[in-house]
Amino acid sequence: MPVPRQHVALLATLALAGAVTAFGGSLNAYHLDVAMNVGIAIILAVSLNLVNGHTGQFSLGHAGFMAVGAYLSSAFTLRLVPASASAFEQHLLFFAALLTGALAAAVAGFLIGLPSLRLKGDYLALITLGFAEIIRVVFQNTPALGGAIGLNGMAPLTTIAWTFGWVAVTVFTVSCLINSTYGRGFLAVRDDEIAASASGINPTRYKVVAFTLGAFVAGIAGGLFAHHQLAIDPRGFDFFRSVEIVVMVILGGRGNTLGVILAAVLLTLLPEFLRPVAEYRMVLYAALLIGLMLLRPQGVFNLRLGRSATGKI
């Protein structure tokens, strides 16, 4: 019996992540740091791709869900993990913390998704942006979560194994979901909502599922991010962060998982390569963005023209 491609990829990535962690001590710390940033970016981009690329719902609020995951998982590890815990216990509790953060993000995604999905296109983009800003302001005004200063002092629990383990699980889940019978509904909703509902698909349900799942995964990424950066504050989850994730999805070609992963890698590595010209970094980034949109409007890594190039909002 042939083993499906996704399963092989999942197992290979998990094994590789475990191996890299086992020999992590001999690797350059800077390279490990960048690799974890890349992994977190991939998780965020692939989860947004489910909402934005596959289901066709333009969300500008992904940083908000990431913030929920980051804050709640940090609060969990800061409050509930005793200093005396062994490494194994710490990582076990870290897993619980990640799930807590992600569940909270999923609840936020569900609550936001339910009313806002009556809206379409630019309006949906704006209302998700609005929700993300509100989440940020609420965190900023909650003294228990550090207020404007944010939280710090988390243990550095995010490892390569955790990061790329979650990358593998995310990519696996999303690509299997999309290729399943149930998952075709997401594509149907994107391609034509009216036709989809005429053929018995409930668009609202699919949209809410996509939103909730996307938020859950973004929450995981937020938790990993928090335990990698070791200090988070509300400004780190602003509008620009959401835009960054959207840009990865667009550059990768919406709905094209491999392209989105490559774009996430490229856009995370780019600022590192531009470090020698630090002052010009953001200007070059912006110019590159405009240039790519003008020259390759279907996404840099979208080699199959057509399907995702139709570009409906």
Added chain:
Amino acid sequence: MTEFLQQLINGLSLGAIYALLALGYTMVYGVLRFINFAHADVFMVGSFAGYYAARHVPAGTIWGGLAVLFIAMAACTVLGVAIERFTYRPLRNAPRLNILITAIGMSLLLEYGVQLLFGSTPRNFPAVFPTSQLHLGGLTVSSNQVIVIAVSAVLLVGLQLVVFRTRLGAAMRAVSLNPRAAQLVGINLNTVVTFTFALGSALAGAGGVLYAMNYPSIDPFMGVMPGLKAFVAAILGGIGSLPGAALGALILGFAETFVGGSAYSTYKDAIAFGLLIVIMLLRPAGLLGRLTVEKV
């Protein structure tokens, strides 16, 4: 009561500035159907242009102030038209999402470009108009507020005249109603789009100077929040509708000033988005907008 009236005046002057910005968003949206994220940065460039222009005119005089205002408006008009010509026009027929990303890229380019050229330290905007405090009963009104409200009112009335009394204005309205049909009856789409960007950017430039007069600290990222809020205002009023944008901006200005003056002042920045969500759920087309039904 005095307190209430005082806040009302503060809200009016804030709302007037939002209105100048919101009109640019709503006009571009009406004609091209996309969110021009770079608009907020045109506004920022307006206040920088005003800052440099202010060095060459006598400070604290009416004519000097008007000259600064005019120079900023002219600079922004050139900038806005150039942005449209070189980045949005080649993408005219691309998916809307791509134009949106390009607009975000343009916005970043302007922010970091200005930061590169002029540094990121906030600058103190000089008093370009004569300043004094007027006392009306128990109310204190600064001359800046009077100028902001007066200039905005003049510009809004002027815009209304341009859009409803000139041929180009009629062409603009035709394009926003149906771009294809407008082209069929001989309207040059490019002329209309250029004109729209020129008008919107000029208003943003004026808004930049007026904003900097009231909040006299300018930096490359000053446009982001007012820009988002002005766009929210445009949506509140119903995007594509000029009176709607002005109405939404005033509502937002009042709401923000009143919340800012209450015990919940730290939630000031969230109020715009809260209002947005409520309006979107109750009236998805905005206060004065018309809902379009998608036809199969």
